[in-house]
Amino acid sequence: MRLSCISNFGYTFVMNIESLLKKKNIKVTTARVALLKLLEAASKPVCYEEIKGRIAMDKATFYRNMITFEEAGILNAFESHSKMRYFELGHTPHAHFVCTACNGVECIESIDVQLPGYEIGTIVIHGRCRSCVEAGV
Amino acid sequence: MRLSCISNFGYTFVMNIESLLKKKNIKVTTARVALLKLLEAASKPVCYEEIKGRIAMDKATFYRNMITFEEAGILNAFESHSKMRYFELGHTPHAHFVCTACNGVECIESIDVQLPGYEIGTIVIHGRCRSCVEAGV
DNA sequence: GTTTTAAATGCAACCAAGTTGCATTTGTTA
DNA sequence: TAACAAATGCAACTTGGTTGCATTTAAAAC
Ligand SMILES: [Mn+2]
Ligand SMILES: [Mn+2]
Ligand SMILES: [Zn+2]
Ligand SMILES: [Zn+2]
Numbered sequence: 001m002r003l004s005c006i007s008n009f010g011y012t013f014v015m016n017i018e019s020l021l022k023k024k025n026i027k028v029t030t031a032r033v034a035l036l037k038l039l040e041a042a043s044k045p046v047c048y049e050e051i052k053g054r055i056a057m058d059k060a061t062f063y064r065n066m067i068t069f070e071e072a073g074i075l076n077a078f079e080s081h082s083k084m085r086y087f088e089l090g091h092t093p094h095a096h097f098v099c100t101a102c103n104g105v106e107c108i109e110s111i112d113v114q115l116p117g118y119e120i121g122t123i124v125i126h127g128r129c130r131s132c133v134e135a136g137v
Numbered sequence: 138m139r140l141s142c143i144s145n146f147g148y149t150f151v152m153n154i155e156s157l158l159k160k161k162n163i164k165v166t167t168a169r170v171a172l173l174k175l176l177e178a179a180s181k182p183v184c185y186e187e188i189k190g191r192i193a194m195d196k197a198t199f200y201r202n203m204i205t206f207e208e209a210g211i212l213n214a215f216e217s218h219s220k221m222r223y224f225e226l227g228h229t230p231h232a233h234f235v236c237t238a239c240n241g242v243e244c245i246e247s248i249d250v251q252l253p254g255y256e257i258g259t260i261v262i263h264g265r266c267r268s269c270v271e272a273g274v
Numbered sequence: 275g276t277t278t279t280a281a282a283t284g285c286a287a288c289c290a291a292g293t294t295g296c297a298t299t300t301g302t303t304a
Numbered sequence: 305t306a307a308c309a310a311a312t313g314c315a316a317c318t319t320g321g322t323t324g325c326a327t328t329t330a331a332a333a334c
Pocket of ligand 1: 045088094095096101106107
């Protein structure tokens with residue numbers, strides 16, 4: 001892989017992405033490495049609109065790779081209101097909060113929903129986030 | 138309003154819809170009465186696709202009236218995966234389950250999510266519903 | 275009852291997030 | 305380095321929902 005792919009995280013980080021992809025039998029491409037670096041650096045789930053300015057690839061490539069990553073268990077996805085799909089690395093199950101005022105998305109680790117007999121995938125809570133409630137927005 | 142609007146629920150029911158609309162200062166139209174009758178008869182939230190065969194109006198009228206009802210507090214709405222918007226009478230807050238296998242939508246009254254500082258609107262849980270889990274779908 | 279008026283409706287065009295088909299490019303393996 | 309399958313870019317497409325505007329309708333004013 002190219003030197004240009006070395007990130008703030010250093011060479012080790014780049015190697016980890018490569019090994020991860022190889023272990024999952026996913027071809028190592030510059031687009032995929034760029035996406036995983038971006039997702040790793042992001043502290044929140046991201047959607048295409050948010051990051052399209054920071055990636056060079058076509059949106060078809062973005063979405064196709066998100067599907068690839070999702071099927072490989074590398075990331076999980078959910079959709080907010082406004083029909084937008086959000087992606088984040090990892091697949092530890094937890095809920096997400098989507099603010100209808102500021103459109104912010106937060107991971108919610110603190111709640112635990114149980115529904116006997118059901119198999120729960122994603123949980124999305126809509127409402128006004130703490131800072132919007134405090135600010136009276 | 139027309140006699141043809143008298144429903145299985147009888148005259149009293151029709152009067153209730155009319156009074157409700159009048160109380161909310163919403164003009165009583167045949168489209169609106171038909172929609173409220175259908176929502177009243179439905180035991181689950183409905184989306185446009187599901188009911189378009191049973192209503193005479195254009196989809197623009199359907200959606201515009203749903204917005205009117207929502208703003209008046211007559212119904213609440215949420216969107217499932219697949220970008221579809223569901224509507225149900227009443228606005229008692231409760232969660233909804235959307236099955237990714239059979240696309241069924243269920244009201245979930247049994248869970249109570251608390252997020253101090255946040256203002257919770259709708260909660261949507263995705264996964265496989267009980268009958269799909271049992272059937273191994 | 276008829277007229278008047280603003281609001282509701284139907285229609286067709288539009289919108290936006292995401293998907294798809296296909297020619298071209300790229301990564302891997304031989 | 306050659307060969308080939310897989311990934312990519314581009315543009316066209318899909319789909320659930322929205323919008324502009326001419327026409328119709330409900331409700332109030334005569
Ligand atoms: Mn998260
Ligand atoms: Mn419900
Ligand atoms: Zn907010
Ligand atoms: Zn199901």
